[in-house]
Amino acid sequence: MTDRQDRKAFFRELGKYSALGLEMALSVVIGMGIGYYLDRWLGTGPWLTVVWIGLGFAAGVRSLYRAAVRSGKDLERDEERRRKPGGP
Structure with missing residues (x-):
């Protein structure tokens, strides 16, 4: 991978994980609003x-769990690609 591709992948992952915090907060705020009304x-x-x-809160935790599972699968797939002969 080139340096530009590495940076692009880094910022893509950074965006994905920063959105998780926002998703968690919004889940709690929306739940609070529904309950209040x-x-x-x-x-x-x-x-x-x-x-x-x-x-x-439970919806936010579920979202975090699903993202962690997805991230683990992505890491396993990347590691498997590196191990294959002729891989990057």
């Missing part, structure tokens, strides 16, 4: 807000 509509106090924050 349901609490106001139904008059249930903070209970639905707490439940929906938990659901948002």
